[in-house]
Amino acid sequence: MKPIPLFDPQSEYRVLRNEHILDALSEVLDKGIFVAGPEVKRFEAEMALLTQAKHAVSTANGTDSLILTLLANGIGPGDEVITSPFTFFATAEAIVRVGATPVFADIDERTYNLSPAHTEAKITARTKAIIPVHLFGQSADMDAFADLAHRYSLIIIEDACQAIGAEYKGKQVGSLGHAACLSFYPTKNLGGFGDGGMVTSNDGEMADRIRVLAFHGMGKLKYFHEAVGLNSRLDEIQALMLRIKMQKLSAWTKRRQELAERYTNQLAHLNDLILPYCDSACSHVYHLYVIQVPDPDKLLLHMDQHGVTTARYYPCPLHLQQAFSSLGYKAGDFPVTEKVAEHALALPVHPFLTDDQQQYIINKLAAYSHSK
Template sequence: MKVPMLDLTEQYQQLRPEILAALEEVMSSAHFILGNNVKKLENDIAAYSNVKHGIGVANGSDALHISLLACGVGPGDEVIVPAFTFFATAGAVARAGATPVFVDIDPRTYNIDPLKIEEAITEKTKAIIPVHLYGQMADMDKIKEIADRHQLYIIEDAAQAIGAKYKGKTVGELGTTACYSFFPTKNLGAYGDGGMIVTNDDEIAEKMRVLRVHGSKPKYYHHVLGYNSRLDELQAAILNVKFPHLDDWSKLRIEKANVYTEMLKELEGVVTTPYIEEHNYHIFHQYTIRVQNRNELQKFLSDQGVSTMVYYPKPLHLQPVFEHLGYKEGDLPETEKAAEEVISLPMFPELKLEQQEYVVSKIKEFYAK
């Protein structure tokens, strides 16, 4: 059996008539940039996030970068980020001219450890970027308390967490801004790049709208240096078709996660299944386990037709591009340990029970040897 990490073909076939009709409507209108589809999606995602403003941008990386700039982050500033995340989290900080300050993670959730944030704060610290990794929100009460006390911005990296909740609050409600990615593999994915920022702050929202159109307001009048970073009207049309299904897809992901967890119980001690904080609603962008002999397991599963991914094998504080910051192996032990042990199993709403059974049977076969 072949089990892909992600298969978008069945989802497309289910939505094909609606998607083609939406694309035809855009093509017929000949309105391709910042039209009604973008406005509708911005309004719907903002309402879904329980905030006032949605600002569509070209991708999730730009969402982070533009958020930082709108909060006034720049050269000489420091921004606290976890080292266990996709490169864009820290890359956006560096692109803004600021310095990423890496801190360790909670080994159970893989999210930033609030206890480590406090000790990393200096007089140069301007913001914190908590990443809601794999679809579970970080410990936002503690992060918010620290941020409020030190007067820091919170920019939520929610690229993997649209629909996640923390103590009944949604992504976006507890930060200054929150950043979504609509990369095709995401829970709400476009058919190309796309991103969005949500916020309750009127002034920051206006700054971000200006920054995404070359810093112009009105058109052709530029008071700040901005970027060309707009969510495409065609992608917004696709996302508008998909968005009403998001909550159902999240429930299906949770069902698949529960199946994996139940089937992997007998490997306890060898395989550590995801830990979910009791107050969290985890939407399982990824189903990530800790294992012994990770690299050997991954190769074995690949040979058996099972696709897996390692998010992320090289922590950010040890990446060559950040060498000048002076971090070394051993500085962030939990991050480094996770990078050696985690592996993500196939996860998508259309995943079949027999596919999951096959995946788990092959994991058991590997450890039986």
């Protein structure tokens, strides 16, 4: 069996090569418009349709999407933003970058998403926003967060960077809060051939502010600046690649769901594994299929020795990161997060994984479990 990667951008490219992407790329190059051109505008319109949002503003990456959304809502020094300690670093990094303070709350032990109940306990007079993360491809409990937003007059910003195409009670993530932030990093379910991001919102004024801030704070008059912003734009080549890939997203998502279902069915008898939980209100898109095991490092080594790449997501929670030591958190503050972080391990679930490869992975997991 050839080595099995956790992600497989090479196989993805081989599939897309048959979609005449090189011809399409040549057309963009021939036009000579590389930033803020027609491909970007078309992609934004298509993303708005996909997410069921009224507006979509492209950015350079998912991190900038978060920063720009916070800035557009006037969030800065003296403000607090509540989010999950079990997510990629960028979620809290963006809060710090605008001068606000990240406040962490513990996660739900089944979905690994931010717990609304724990979040409410962290709300203070300084709280201005909540960033629920749709972790690993499953939506957070957005009705509960909408209720908190209503009762406490808060902004809800979805971190949907891992969850494009996911649904909550029949609605697409990306249209469930005041704004949503997306990433098109190459390993995402919809990934570019480089970095890229998007903010979606039903608030036209907010979308306009984000668009201005993403282009150095420049408004409708060229070289006249309304604010100090960022240089955060998606280029034409990435927009073109992402538009082509969007045509495959539904089929790729279905394949991820099929693979996840097969893992769950065939691994359920292994008592030392905790398998992902899918909330009945959600349609999970499985950016990652994350299990819990007693010793993830030992299993990672075992799988690596058999040619299968797995990975720890996320071994050090944000509240214990050195970069956030000034916030004063300590081990034991968020017991659910710390337990999951200690035991979590991601298995390959990309849409180019073959049935034979997956069966090989399942067999190696079973052999490991039975050998102990």
